[in-house]
Amino acid sequence: MIEMTTASMSHEPRSDLIYDLGMHWALDTDFYLRKGFSVVALEANPEMCKRAQERFPTEVADGRLAIVNRAFWDTEDHQIAFHVNPVKDDWSSVKKGWAEKGGHESEEIQVETVTLAGLFDRYGVPRYIKCDMEGVDDLFTQQLATDARRPDFVSVEAMSADTICFLRAAGYDRFQIVNQALHNMVRPVEPAREGQFADAKFNGHMSGLFGKELPPEKWIDAEECLDRFQMFRKLQLKDGMLAHGWIDFHATTQASLETTA
Structure with missing residues (x-):
């Protein structure tokens, strides 16, 4: 159960x-819940939050799911513009240019803001954070790097080389690169190494496996991660069909990998 507190006493x-x-x-929230985890789900689009409330009434009532209808930003409890893409809702963003990158006009709404520190204060530090917030993923890693509280595992959309630098500044020393376009080839791990087993057919709108369920042999250091990312981007610019897809960075520490769950 998620305990709603005004401040988290433990790091x-x-x-x-x-x-x-x-x-x-x-989709990811559903997977995490079925694996037995409690979930704090952040979403700026109120329509998405309404659908989730209707989909998971028992989990919300039991305190296993907290749906936070706010926009991630660098200030807490402010009203800012959020741009909803009515055609590609997964591109909706606090950044107008990002929401309209496919040539669609966005619809502006006003949303309250939240920071990473604010979430930690209210809900505590999680084992894992999945971050896929269009246009502000690097803002998340910047805030993570300046907060003393650290999840064991983090995944974030690969925006730039800076993403790796911020994750390394946050204290993470082991990384994996996951091509999100290849999720249809991935199956859940059985027996489970995170939570309990839950079957799933991953797709491009899901973040897939996480934590110790990622291939153990694929954890690399920051320098190798940066090198592979730069090679991927270079080839992608030359021929997108040879470097198809989009990627996430997963980050942890060697100590977390060696800890028995």
Whole structure:
């Protein structure tokens, strides 16, 4: 159960808690809940939040799911513009240019803001944070790097080389690059190494496996991660069909990998 508190007294991650930052259609939220975790799901689009409330009434009532209808930003409790893309709702963003990058006109709404520190204060530090918030993923890693509280595992859309630098500044020393376009080839791990087993057919709107369920042999250091990312982007610019897809960075520490769950 998620305990709503005005301040989190412990810096230690909660082994039963996951943050889903950028809930969207709640596909990842559903997977985490079925694996037995409690979830804090952040989503700026109120329509998405309404759908999730209707989909998971029992989990909300039981305190296993907190749906936070706010926009991630660098200030707390302010009203800012959020731009909803009515055609590609997964591109909706606090940044107008990002929301309209496909040539669609966006619809502006006003949304209250929240910061990473604010979420930590209210809900505690999770075991894992999935971050996929269009246009502000690097803002998340910047805030993570300046907060003393650290989840065991983090995943974030690969925006730039700076993303790796911020994650390294946050204290993470082991990384994986995951191509999100290849999720249809991935199956859940059985027996489970995170939570309990839950079957799923991953797709491009899901973040997929996380934590110790990622291939153990694929964890690399920051320098190798940066090198591979730069090679991927260079090839993608030359021929997008040879470097198809989009990627996430997963980050942890060697100590977390060696810890027995």
